[in-house]
Every structure is written in C-alpha cells, then in structure tokens.
Amino acid sequence: MNYDLIIVGAGPAGLSAAVYAGRALLKTLLIEEYTFGGRINDTAEVINYPGFVESSGREIVDEFKKHAESFSTNDFTYGTVKTIEKEGELFKITTKRKRVFYTKAIIISTGTSSKVINVPGERELTGSGVSYCATCDADYFINKDIHILGSGDLALEEADYLSNFTNSINMIIIHDVDQFDGNAREVERIKQNPKVSFTWNSRLEKIIGDGKVESLVLYNSKEDEYSTVSSDGVFIFAGMTPNTDVVKGLVELDDGGFIKTDEMMRTSVDGIFAAGDVRRKVLRQIVTAASDGATATVFAERYIRNRGIV
Structure with a gap:
C-alpha cells in the first residue's frame, strides 16, 4: 500500500x-x-x-x-x-x-x-523486584522498603508517586550531598517527603536475590567502600x-x-x-x-x- x-x-x-x-x-x-x-x-x-x-x-x-x-x-x-x-x-x-x-x-x-545499567543481577531479577516504571509496578511494592537509582526529574517524580504505596524509599545518588539532577520544584518536594531518604556519593554495584530482590551492593566513591543493604526492590532511572x-x-x-x-x-x-x-x-x-x-x-x-x- x-x-x-x-x-x-x-x-x-x-x-x-x-x-x-x-x-x-x-x-x-x-x-x-x-x-x-x-x-x-x-x-x-x-x-x-x-x-x-x-x-x-x-x-x-x-x-x-x-x-x-x-x-x-x-x-x-x-x-x-x-x-x-x-x-x-x-x-x-x-x-x-x-x-x-x-x-x-x-x-x-x-x-x-529505559537504560539498562548491566550490573550483576539486574537482568535476572527484572520483573522480580527490579523495575523501570513506577506506574506499571507500584502496586507490587505496597508497604515495602525500596530503593531508587537516580536523581533526575523522572527519578524524583517517580519517587514521589511510589511513596503513596511504599513504606520507605532510599534514593541512591552518585553526587555529593544535596546535589540533584532534577528541577528545583521536584527537588524541594521530594526533600520534604517523610518517606524518602538519600544515600549520597554512591552507585549500584550488584543486585542480590533468589527469585526476588533481597539486597543491594553499593559503592561509596567518597569513602571508597562497599556496603550491602537490604531491599525489597529497586527502580532504575539511569537515563x-x-x-x-x-x-x-x-x-x-x-x-x-x-x-x-x-x-x-x-x-x-x-x-x-x-x-x-x-x-x-x-x-x-x-x-x-x-x-x-x-x-x-x-x-x-x-x-x-x-x-x-x-
């Protein structure tokens, strides 16, 4: 035709x-x-x-x-x-x-x-605690403690939305304290959200779980150290x-x-x-x-x- x-x-x-x-x-x-x-x-x-x-x-x-x-x-x-x-x-x-x-x-x-960052465990646990879309998957995380990777507009907006469902949210941010990639309005709103906390100077190194996300390995570039934190899920907004x-x-x-x-x-x-x-x-x-x-x-x-x- x-x-x-x-x-x-x-x-x-x-x-x-x-x-x-x-x-x-x-x-x-x-x-x-x-x-x-x-x-x-x-x-x-x-x-x-x-x-x-x-x-x-x-x-x-x-x-x-x-x-x-x-x-x-x-x-x-x-x-x-x-x-x-x-x-x-x-x-x-x-x-x-x-x-x-x-x-x-x-x-x-x-x-x-959504960009896949290819850390160990990411592909294996996609759909089982690893997500790239808050609207799609928010109801899977009711009363859960989750993490969000990123600090741009999308990450901030989705964190605010997810806070209506979750128990707590920790945002993993590669920058120094109070340095975000998003616009000022979203930054101020998310900073005032009592369910949201921040891990600074850090990147996601590995996602661990047997059939579902159980914990994350983070690397703090300022302290040059690794840590493992418990998590029920991680949303990746890395571009x-x-x-x-x-x-x-x-x-x-x-x-x-x-x-x-x-x-x-x-x-x-x-x-x-x-x-x-x-x-x-x-x-x-x-x-x-x-x-x-x-x-x-x-x-x-x-x-x-x-x-x-x-």
Whole structure:
C-alpha cells in the first residue's frame, strides 16, 4: 500500500505529526509497536504541558490520539518496522510480520527506552523486584522498603508517586550531598517527603536475590567502600536509550545513538525526518516532542511537494 507519509512511532511526537499531516491532507500511516502514546502513558502526573494544569500522561495522550484520528486521511496500525529501504522515489517499509508499505517520506518518532545499567543481577531479577516504571509496578511494592537509582526529574517524580504505596524509599545518588539532577520544584518536594531518604556519593554495584530482590551492593566513591543493604526492590532511572535500531546504518546517529537532525527535523537522508526523544536535542519533554512532530510534518510536506511526487 502506498502513502504520502509514514510515521513510525506514536508517542506525542508521532501523534502531533499525524495531526499536522491530517491538516495537510497527506495520506498518512502511523505505525506503533506497542502502545499509542509511548512512555508518557507511564507518567502518573503531568503539570508542565500548556493547557493542562494537572493531568496524567494517559489523559493527555488520549486527547492527542482523538485529534489525530479526527482526520480521514490518517490510518493507524500496530507493527514492528524491520527494514527501511529506498526504491526509486519511494521508501519501502517492511514490518516484522512481512507487511510492506511504500511512502514518499518518513518521520521516525520511536522515542526511547529505559537504560539498562548491566550490573550483576539486574537482568535476572527484572520483573522480580527490579523495575523501570513506577506506574506499571507500584502496586507490587505496597508497604515495602525500596530503593531508587537516580536523581533526575523522572527519578524524583517517580519517587514521589511510589511513596503513596511504599513504606520507605532510599534514593541512591552518585553526587555529593544535596546535589540533584532534577528541577528545583521536584527537588524541594521530594526533600520534604517523610518517606524518602538519600544515600549520597554512591552507585549500584550488584543486585542480590533468589527469585526476588533481597539486597543491594553499593559503592561509596567518597569513602571508597562497599556496603550491602537490604531491599525489597529497586527502580532504575539511569537515563534513556534511543530506539534507533531500525535506522542504524541508514541515517547519521550521534555517539549516544540518537538521530542527528537539523532544525527542520531533516536527517542525513533526504525524505527521512526524525521527531521527539529519538533525536539529538537538549530538552526531552511532551511539549518539545509535540513541537518536533509539527515541524517534521511541515517540512516533510514541503519535501514531497517540491519533488513533485504527490
């Protein structure tokens, strides 16, 4: 089947791109691998998206999706894109289930996944006390004593959310005392939370357990010593890994695996654009992802029309 535009990934960037594609009357297909909305579905509270004083990620995504679905020129499907190839003036997209689509332009908006830090015990105990998503797994830790690795915005927000379920939370932070990576508002809120304590100058070295998390080995860089602490679980918020496997070797990536683009969201390949967290950028938020999606579609449309392949 042929399309004017195919958007790969249906997070805020992809859904925003679909809205602008609908306005431009482009015949568009939006392909999502797992869940429309992406990682934002796991965000319990959003207070920094304009027009929504306080909402959940899922509620915002629902509005994005309804808007994108309101255009008759937009199609939606689930699938895993396996290959992207150029055939003449068109791109050929093949999914894991061997469905084939042709398109004049592509927007990659596949987002990111939680970074695995590869300490001993992490992979073996994932799902048995090791987690990367508070909204997904909070109810498994009711009245438990847990740890959180990280001090960025996500770690702070998730700590606050998890405190509604747990008995106690200890945050493992690599920096000196009172040095956080998150914004000031979240820092002040978490410091006032009576259930949250902090272990400074430390990193996670090992996760121990027989079928479930039982303890953690920590290394204190300031004291140059190891310690073992009891734990019912650990949430790891150590950053994000871009979902760019499908375009490796096709478009230019940076050292972290993020897609390089210009301000018009153009990649190193004519006709392929990127939007949202999957691209190299300084701020990864819903509002910037939505902006990227809009920009990508505007310039994808210009690319198509200027080449006379509509």
